[in-house]
Amino acid sequence: MISVILVGTGNVAQNLFQAFSRVNGVDVKQVIGRNKDHLDFASATTKIETDLEKLLPADVYILAISDDAISLVSNKINRLKGLIVHTSGGTSLETISNHKRIGVFYPLQTFTKGKIISFENIPICIEANSTEDLEILRKLGESLSSKVVNITSEQRKILHVAAVYVNNFTNYMYSIGEDICIENEVDFNLLKPLIQETANKLNVLSPKEAQTGPAKRGDQRTVHSHLKILKNKHQRELYILLSDTIKSKYGKEL
Amino acid sequence: MISVILVGTGNVAQNLFQAFSRVNGVDVKQVIGRNKDHLDFASATTKIETDLEKLLPADVYILAISDDAISLVSNKINRLKGLIVHTSGGTSLETISNHKRIGVFYPLQTFTKGKIISFENIPICIEANSTEDLEILRKLGESLSSKVVNITSEQRKILHVAAVYVNNFTNYMYSIGEDICIENEVDFNLLKPLIQETANKLNVLSPKEAQTGPAKRGDQRTVHSHLKILKNKHQRELYILLSDTIKSKYGKEL
Helix, strand or coil: CEEEEEECCCHHHHHHHHHHHCCCCEEEEEEECCCHHHHHHHHCCCEEECCHHHCCCCCEEEECCCHHHHHHHHHHCCCCCCEEEECCCCCCHHHHCCCCCEEEEEECCCCECCECCCCCCCCEEEEECCHHHHHHHHHHHHCCCCCEEECCHHHHHHHHHHHHHHHHHHHHHHHHHHHHHHHCCCCHHHHHHHHHHHHHHHHCCCHHHHCCCHHHHCCHHHHHHHHHHCCCHHHHHHHHHHHHHHHHHHHCCC | CEEEEEECCCHHHHHHHHHHHCCCCEEEEEEECCCHHHHHHHHCCCEEECCHHHCCCCCEEEECCCHHHHHHHHHHCCCCCCEEEECCCCCCHHHHCCCCCEEEEEECCCCECCECCCCCCCCEEEEECCHHHHHHHHHHHHCCCCCEEECCHHHHHHHHHHHHHHHHHHHHHHHHHHHHHHHCCCCHHHHHHHHHHHHHHHHCCCHHHHCCCHHHHCCHHHHHHHHHHCCCHHHHHHHHHHHHHHHHHHHCCC
16 A cells, blocks of 8 residues: 655646545655645545645655646655655656655646546656655556656657647637637637547557648648638738748659 | 439548448448449449449539549539539539539548547538429438538538648647657657547647647747757748747737
8 A cells, every 4th residue: 555645736636635535555645735625635535734744654755736836835744764756747847856766657648627537548757866755656557557658858858848838838729719719709618629639649650640731731722712712910920920831841842 | 303413532431421321311322433443332222333424313412522633523524403512621612613513512521541539520521503402402411410500602611611620630649759759769659648638629629728838838948948949940930930820829918
């Protein structure tokens, strides 16, 4: 049995809490958060606490908190016998090096408030400063997911940048699609099956193989007709930049 | 029973053929394509033909061909009694106005070679120049999908522009994510569950609500650390433009 203390009350903390609660071999002994009201999700089944100085003894302490807070909170915690880890893609292992046994337990996924998702297929990227602790994190990860991988701080940073494109920037593409629909009184819901299939396609094709559209085809007539429709400066600027980049990327290969 | 003749052998034609073959009430009488070898998908169960002058009589003729070819092929077809439609998002109804009874039957989806998908949830956008023919297209659409909608040429153009963002440009974001992984020898597959969940999120949140990331948070430290990693000029240019745009969009609202 691995005993765990969760520090944090956000989407990652809540999703981890729910996931650990459903598996054998892990005991979430305590959940810590600054605001007592935000600890409701855990209060029925485990101990809750607002004071970082009242941490119970445990095998692993998971800081599931915002990137900005990791260093601050880590420095507030003293004299731990257990292993302390953070869950951030963009934060190096060294950020918590005021502790002796440190690690990273990074579930590579986007979490939504109130939307509990399965960890079964979520890659859990682990790192630690000793092989023994890496083994503990592997066991902890494998209790939740079939995909636990050793990832260095450097590799995790790469994944985090790539994640900005495939998650944040992709969502922004959806957002512009929605804006265009709203501005022109067309139902954005009509595009949702297309959005879903665009993601599903990656099960059979690489993104490079899956690329389609007027820019890829070098279809200037359609590009121009689209630019006539787009009135918003940012939408136009982005359309032009992306079309030019796609065109030059694929044009070279034609 | 609605009799249908399919003109085309690409992904849309093949997917429509498979879908119509599985439903009652629609009889695909003939499939036409320039190249006999490309008609293999249909030859076992219906008549195939390479000569446009040998079209059989039918209720509906569906031009499931590339945008560029629609006008050309439409002009090659003479004296039709039936209704002729195209399947293109970016092409107006008038493009086939050399015929008397015209329409559009646009399945708003991306189709992949060799990947047959269900039409059940695909929005089918229909348009015709008479209410009687619109009714025929509605019946035809409803044989495949639970989502058949009347969409004008103008609205379809809007959907098509929005589709470029949520499909073509989104896939390009995936593509950059893959490039970054390949350049740095990190496994792109680790990002696939994130890509899937980014799309799934739209079932519970609007894209505007779902936006996350360093740019949205105004987290300049992370933005700068990402720019240090990105060496490719296009990747950097895009990262900066998108981050600035997201920041200014959400910054105003903070």
